[in-house]
Amino acid sequence: MPALPSSLDSFDLAILAILQRDNTTPQRLIGEAVNLSAPAVQRRIKRMEQTGVIAGNVAVVEPAAVGQPITIFVEVELESERAELIDAAKRQFSATPEVQQCYYVTGEADFILVITVADMGAYEALTRKLFFDSNNVRKFRTFVAMDRVKVGLTVPLPV
Amino acid sequence: MPALPSSLDSFDLAILAILQRDNTTPQRLIGEAVNLSAPAVQRRIKRMEQTGVIAGNVAVVEPAAVGQPITIFVEVELESERAELIDAAKRQFSATPEVQQCYYVTGEADFILVITVADMGAYEALTRKLFFDSNNVRKFRTFVAMDRVKVGLTVPLPV
DNA sequence: CTCTTAAATGCAAGTTTGTTTCGTCCAGGA
């Protein structure tokens, strides 16, 4: 449960900008970049982690390097949009490791999935499990990524 | 330029699994988890960073906490698919901070974008800049995320 | 205008973590 309203000043934003690029940057260097001492930087980072501004610290793995070179987008349209069935779908997608990202959306689809697989065979098997075996998926549209032009979770920061 | 063929053994994969969840985990703890000494863990991490298996180390920022609560998907269809125009589009999308992710895809669209903005007004302005002012966008379809059900860059790792 | 208070800072000490060195242990090839 994120604490949203928190007041982030320009120091916090400058720190976030650095950590979003490389969270292994030493606090000493961050301090030099934003004109604060290392302890001050550390206290601000800790506070942002505790309040949920920083949701996590992760290594980004190159999918192709671990044998999962295929990225696929899927628009999923459900038969019924009963809340209970929506939630069931959310739970199933969340629990599926190949589903890297899942969004519940407005518009001509109900869900958009980002899927990572080793090959099209694996995707075919996954569609069977996620879509055909479900009796609540009306249809789905597949887009295979030819180029991961820009990938990341970087959030644009105000001024 | 990622070096793909590299041979990752089960130690490497176990280390990656941990770092994908939390890259602040001390090497000592990682070592205990995978039955290796801290220096061994450190050498493997360094090697994977150098070979591109680990593409980066980043803090994940909660968009709502920094005033960017709206996530939007856009399917973009171009007028012309001349290579030169495709590349121009890739460059423009890459250079736009609000475009968090951009994929060049097969299927009924040419690009899929993941966009992060503060409000719909900002999105409207962005569409003007990216789509209407371009004379190579035939049409685009917008999906507004109501729920970021699952978000991340976690890659499923082989056994 | 001064005083008080709460919050944030910098410095310095202490602790943990990351890094290097070095000797040892396999495994493969001559």
Added chain:
DNA sequence: TCCTGGACGAAACAAACTTGCATTTAAGAG
């Protein structure tokens, strides 16, 4: 068998993180 390359662990070393404390800053009350 001998040699060589690669990876390992233990220990020493260096760097980074963390904490305690006195000081500064800013805002509000008197």
